Amino acid sequence: MKHIEELWRERFQAYMKELRRYLKYMFNDHLLFVLIFGGGAAIYYYSGWVKTLTSEFPVGIVIGFILGLVLTVSPISTFLRQADLVFLLPLETKLASYFKKGLGVSFIGQAYIILLILAACMPMYVQVTGSSFSMFFYMLLLAFGLKIWNLIIHWQMLKIRDSYVHVYDWIIRFIFNALLFYFFIEKASFWFFGVVLLIMAVFTIYVKEASKNKTIKWEVLIEKEEGRMQAFYHAANMFTDVPHLRGKVKRRKWLDPLFSLIPYGSEQTYLFLFARTILRTSEFSGLIVRLTLISILIIVFSGNLYLSIAISLLFLYLTGFQLFPILRKHELKIWTSLYPIKPSQKRIAFLRLLLQVLLVQAVMFGLFAFISTGLRNGMIVLLVSIAFSLLFAKIYAPGRIIKLEKVS
Known part of the structure; x- marks a missing residue:
């Protein structure tokens, strides 16, 4: 068993070293200032929005939905690698302590996220229900208990290969998590809690029996671990070059007409290459689409001119900043x-x-x-955003490129 403990220690230390390596770039860059500014603006407008809430606001449904998602999404850190499929497979029966430590690390990491999101939800809860902030600790205990349950169930379900079963498992756990928080916030009868907890107990027994005598699905665990690390590398890639990053390339033939807009000629070689890189590589296209959708949702639901401008500028900056790694994407070819x-x-x-x-x-x-706040505000957001785009591409970006070239 000693070598199993040493293996865990080595993997965990390597993971923490990798984490610190990229976090120092992420938190030392001037982009951190932009994120703090954006976060401060969001907190300011959120506090103003909370003050407008009345007792009719469905706070139980909203918080239940938010925390239901946070609790249901329960990735498990295993630190497994491709080679483990060969070298650790014979030791599968002796790896129980290794995977228990993985569950523990996963809980600690996700507990911080629960703490932050629950703290963000508390002003809304207090404003609508009139309860005190001391309820935070009871809700936190409930959230922690449910997170442990979700991690255990998710681990057992990973032994089952059927993808449809995993979808049903996710939906069922989300319903349980959301219902318990809804009942807690709405101060429902104890019998409602009892019924849900009883069904959860039956579901837990069913999952335990269904996964009994089933072996670990190594391919699934390794794939999920690689996906988890790739998500982190995608975030780090916005601040520095990440050699471990692997984007998925898709043909996307339906986007080919866009390339016909690029004039034919040798001087357009890199424009054609970079355009295809963005449209066909999830590493860039996925991030751009996600940032655009998030910003649009905030703009539409904010209904406030100044917040719309702040969000537009913040997400334009984030989008522009994440495109710089394209310059080195094909450098080694x-x-x-x-x-x-x-x-x-x-x-x-x-x-x-x-x-x-x-x-x-x-x-x-x-x-x-324009759709959210009217023609005048829409024109203001448009003109400010265009002006910022020109300043970013014409003034900031050339200086940034020179800096990157000096580093390389």
Whole structure:
């Protein structure tokens, strides 16, 4: 058993070293200032919105839904690697302590997220129900207990290969989590709690019996661990180059007409390459789409001009900043060095594409601000966003590229 403990210690220490390696870039960069500014603006407007809530607001449904999602999503850290499929498979029966430690680390990491989200929900809860903030500790205990239960059930379900079963498991656990918090907030009868807890107990027994005598699905665990680390690398990639990052490439033939807009000629080589990189690689297209959708949702539901402007500028900056790694995306491929074109054309192509992406976002922000707050505010958001996009692409980005080239 000693070598199992040593294996865990080595894997965990390697993980923490990797975490610290990238976190120092993420929290030392000036982007942290932008995030703090954006977070401060969100807190300011959130507090103002909370003061407008009345007793008719469905706070139980809202908090139940939010915490239901947070509790149901329960990834498990195993620190497994591809080679473990060969070398650790014979030791499967002796790895119980290893995976228990993984569950423990997973709980601690997710407990911080629960703490933050529950703290964010408390002003809304107190405003609507009139209860005191001391209820926070009871709700936190309930959330921690449910998170432990979710992790245990999720671990057992990972032994079952059927993907449909995993979907049903996720839905069932979400319903249980949301219902218990809804009943708690609405101060429902003890019998409602009793019925839900009884069904949960039956479900737990069923899952335990269904996974009994089933072996660990190593491929699934390794795939999920790699996915978890890739998600972290995607975040770190916004601040520094991450060699471990692997984006999924998809053909996306339906987007081919967009490439016909690029003029034919050798001077457009990098523009064509970078455009295909963005549209076909989830590493970039996925992040751009997610940031755009999140910002649009906030703009639509905020109904406030100043918040819409702040969100537009923040997400334009985040989008522009995450595109810089494209410059080095194909750096290690020898055929890019064989292009008979000037090196400066690479920089020109990137700045042109960067501006085009930001302008498309700016137009979308202005359009949805118009839908949400009217023509005047929509035009203001549009003009401010376009001005910011031009400043970012024409002034900030060239200086940033020079800085990156010096580092490399």
